[in-house]
Amino acid sequence: MSLIFLAINGGLSAVGAVICYQLILTYIPIFIARKMYGNDQCKVSNAPVPEPMGVICAAVYLIVMFMFIPFPFLEWKGQSExxxxKLLALLSGLISISTAILLGFADDMLDLKWRxxxxFPTLSSLPLLMVYYVSGNSTTVIVPTIVRHxxxxxxxxxxTINISFIYYIFMGMVIVFCTNAINILAGINGLESGQSLVISASVCLFNFVQIFRFSAENSTGFWHHTISLYFLLPFTACTAILFYFNKYPSRVFVGDTFCYWSGMTLAVVxxxxxxxKTLMLFFVPQIINFLYSIPQLFHLVPCPRHRLPKYDPKTDTVSMSIAEFKKTDLKRLGALFIAVCKSIGMLHVKEVEKDGEIYLQINNLTIINLVLKFAGPLHEKTLNDVLMSIQxxxxxxxFFIRFYLASLFYDVVE
Known part of the structure; x- marks a missing residue:
């Protein structure tokens, strides 16, 4: 029966994708008329680009999910048991995603501060974590073999060790990271929607592999990966349409609404x-980007308002953007980071003298600028293709780590 419900979910997802396509075409002029647009800073043209179009796809996604709610539970209709x-798990996930979409739209409208x-993602996670708690779900983790030795x-x-409330802290951190990781790795056409599409498709494939491995529908693992697909198939379909409009040359911007929605959906599943833990493997580029960005995010190194690549209208290419600051403004940990990264070739550093003071020029700390440091100026589409290839x-x-290397660290790998 679960496979039938997955087919129904897939059918609804396809319908949702068609609706997304039509609605985006309809709402492009409406957004511009309502002055809900941004300007593409990596183009010669300064034409307005509708933003946040992610809210349209998110709304369609929620409608598809709401329509699908009864299907997985039809076989129990009229029964005492x-x-x-399972219903609570499905609903709590939807509540958390709905809250994230609302807060993302608020961010687009109000330009919220980083704190x-x-x-906000922490607040959005509460319905999911509370239901996880009252349902008595496991907080036990497997201790890696190498650690035990x-x-x-x-x-x-x-x-195995039951880590109790620490497990909830970990899940909360996963949610906060996922909802912000997509937003941090952004700034060129198609990047936010593209990376989300690749991760979502990868997790879908992982779920299908696991369903095939468990095979028995009455097993707990089978249900876990099935409910994950219930959330992900509509998301992947809607995101694919959004990517079509968001890729170079972008006709729409996804906005922070999409980043919140995308990150929360992936965290929820x-x-x-x-x-x-497996999801974090699919987030490796985002983790690297976050670690590389920490000095600027936590102001160990001065951080400009925007860290977009620098656009050259003469060559129609983008190159790494530069942050410039007084050497005396640099904090001790920031100076250590710069020294280490410079020594291993991971950072462009240049000293210039102005008005008798020494200024440092470094590339902004994102993997977008890091790629441009090594590759040199690239066309925006080429840059996005490189980043998608990395993803x-x-x-x-x-997949290789999960299915081939995990057995080296764990006695039991499901």
């Missing part, structure tokens, strides 16, 4: 599907 916990962007002379660790290669690496 009903899987209320709010960290707080290392500490064996000191203490004998069990194969990983928690409901019990594969949050796809990292997904392939994630």
């Amino acid at each position: 009903f899987p209320y916990e 709010h962007k960290l707080l 290392l500490v064996q002379p000191i203490v004998l660790l069990p194969v 990983s928690i409901l599907g019990h594969f949050s 796809i290669l990292c997904s392939l690496l994630a």
Whole structure:
């Protein structure tokens, strides 16, 4: 029956994709008339681009999901035993995603500060985490074999450990990271929607592989990966249409609404599907980008308002953008980071003298600028293709680690 419901979900997803296509075409002039647009800073033309078009696709996604709610539970209709916990899991995930979309739209309209962007996803995660708690879901983790062997002379660790409330902190951190990771790695046509599409498609493939491996519909693992697909198939379909309009040359901007929606959806499916560690493997480029960006995000190194690549209208290419600041403004940890990254070739650093003071010029700390540092100026479409290729290669690496290397660290790999 679950496979039939997946087929129904896929059919609704296809319908949702068609509706998204038509609605985006309809709302492009409406957004511009309402002055809901941005300007593409990497183009010679300064024509307005509708933003945030992600809210349209998010609305269609929610409607598709709401229509699908009854289907997985039809076989229990009229029976005394009903899987209320499964229904609660589905509804709590939808509530968290709906809240994230609302807060993302608020960010687009009000241009929230970063401290709010960290707080709001935490609030959005509460419905999911509360239902996870009251449903008595597992907070047990498997201890890696290598860790048990290392500490064996000191203490004998069990194969599994119940980490209790620490597990909820971890899940909350996953949600906060996912909702902001897409937003941090952004700035060129098609990047936000493209990376989300690659990750979503990769996780869908992972779920299908796991469903095939579990095979028995009454197993817990089968349900975990099935409910993940219930959320992801409509998301992937709607995102594919949004990417079509958002890729170079972009006809729409996705906005922060999409970034919140995308990150929350991926985080929700990983928690409901019990594969949050695996999800992090698919987020490797975003993790690298976050780690590389930490000095600017936490103001160890001065951070400009925007870190977009620098556009050259003469050659129609983009190159790495530069942050310039007084050397005396640099904090100790920031100076250490610059020294280390410069020594290994991961950072462009140049000293210039102005008005008797030494200024430092470094590339802005994003992997977009890092790619441009090594590759030199690129056309915007070429740059996005390179970044998407990196994302796809990292997904392939994630599958290799998950299915071939994980057994080296864990005794049991499901």
